[in-house]
Amino acid sequence: MRLQEFWGRVREEFGDVRGEAIARDHVFSAFEGRTAVGALDAGVPVRTVWLAICEEFDVPAQVR
Template sequence: MRLQEFWSRLDEQFGSMRAQTVARDHVFSVLGGRTALDAIDKGVPVRKVWLAICDAYDVPPRDR
């Protein structure tokens, strides 16, 4: 998954305002206690970050 696709899916799922908050403010234990943006900056694969968000926010399987 490319970063552009990550942002598109995040915007589609949460809306542009909430997507920014989810990525910037929510700390995910499965990402080592990092936010999504911090995890991506530290080299965690974007797909893994996306799936962590999906799990935390109960995104339906068809949207993952």
Template sequence: MRRSEFDRAVAEEFGAQAGHLLADLSLTACGGLSAGAALDAGAPVKDVWLALCEEMGVPSERRYGVGRLEPRRH
């Protein structure tokens, strides 16, 4: 997962509260860091996304493959 995909996925899943979650929600799987702090510390983007999903109770069917743009059609 790329950071741009992470940003799209977070915005789509959490809407207006996305910024607050990235800054304020402590993620158990990231050693208590917020998502933003974990990313700044070099944690893999996909791991942070999955930790955020776990903490927020996002169903598994909405965790994988999100944030990707549709492939270009020629």
């Protein structure tokens, strides 16, 4: 998964404003207290970050 696809899926699933807030403000224990953006900046693979968001926010399996 590419970064551009990640942002597209985040916006599609959560909307522009909420998706941006989830990625930039929500702290994930899976990423040692980092946000999704922080995890990406730290080198966590994009797909791993997307799947963690899906898990945390109960995104349906067919969207994952």
